[in-house]
Amino acid sequence: MTRFSASDAALEGFQVIRNHWRVVLGWAGFNLLAIFAVVIVFILVGVTAVTVVGGDPGQIGQTVGGPIVGIATLVVQLMIGTALFRAIFRPEERGFLYLRFGPDELRAVGASLVLGLGVGALALAAVALARAVRPVGSAGPVVVGLAAICVGVWLGLRLGFVLPICVAERRIDFARSWRLTRGQGWALLGMTALCGCLGLLVSVLVWGLFFLLTLAVVGFRELGDLAGPEGFRNHPGLFLLQAIAPFVFGPFAIAIGWTPWAAAYKALTAEAPAA
Known part of the structure; x- marks a missing residue:
């Protein structure tokens, strides 16, 4: 059986950042600009909708804006993750920072939707079972919750190669990931845990x-007000930096968290032909 080093795979993300820091920094800029464009488009569409149709802008923002921005954010993150896999599996297809929106990205979006539906189904089943066993004893729902988490982690490890396969093999193949991860559960769990701790x-x-x-700029007294309107008026630079920081660091987190799966996939398929 082909093996791989969990510790080496967990560190591969830092190697990618070190060797391709300009590309990762470019992804950070793309991430920031893409999210900014999504917010601007939503504001323009929302203002137009309120002007033409009428209604409460706040309610429209909550019911429509939140899901739209959330889906757009997910798609952008998948584009960056797919670009990362493309840089690892097909480095000759550089293009613009390995970024594009094509078949690889569509496969990644489709696979992510299926995985998301699976997580939702597992959560609903766990909630229903917890309610059913609640009259039996107070510990019943806790046991069900812990069991659901264990099952979710196990399934996540067994299906962890689905997104890399979307790029490396240009297909959506859950069974392929299931076969590749057979007997590798503990190694993949160790890799994921080490990667999570480092991240x-x-x-x-x-x-x-x-x-x-x-703290050096605003001090303790104004620290709690930095997120509110007062913080923006008094310290606009820090306010904006605080707002954009997650989007700037997001691609670095993707590189740290996603690269180990690509490294493990490459190691496990080095001697195993595609099925």
């Missing part, structure tokens, strides 16, 4: 530095 450490360091910078 969390980086996140703590980055946001810790941002907190210290904010």
Whole structure:
């Protein structure tokens, strides 16, 4: 059976950032501009809709704007993740920072929708079962919740190669991921846990530095007001930096979290021909 090093795979994201930092930085700029464009388009459409049809702008924003911006954000993140896989599996197809919206991205969106529906179905089943066992004992729902989490993690590990396969093999193949991950559960779990710990450490360091910078500028007294209108009026630079920071660091997080799966896939398919 083909094996792979969980520790080496978990560190591959940092290697990508080190070797292709200009590309990852370009993805950060693309991510920021794309989300900004989505928000601007939504505002324009929302203003037009309110002007023509009428209604409460706040209600329209909550019922329509939230889902639209959420879906657009998901698509943009999938484009960046697919570009990452393309850079790993097909580096000759560089183009514009490996970014495009084509068959690979459509497959990734379709696979993500199926996986999302699966997560939703599992959550609904867990809730229904927890309600059914609630009269039996107070610990019943807790046991059901923990069991659902374990099942979700196990399924996530077994289907973790679905998105890499969308790019590497140009197809959606859940069964292929299931076969490749057979017998690799503990290694994949260790890889994911190590990658998550490293990503969390980086996140703590980055946001810790941002907190210290904010503290040095505004002090303790105004720290709580930075997110409100007063913060924007008094410190517009920090307010905007706080707003755009997640979108700037998002591609770096994708590189850290998604690359290990591509590395594990490459290792496990090095001697295993496509089925």
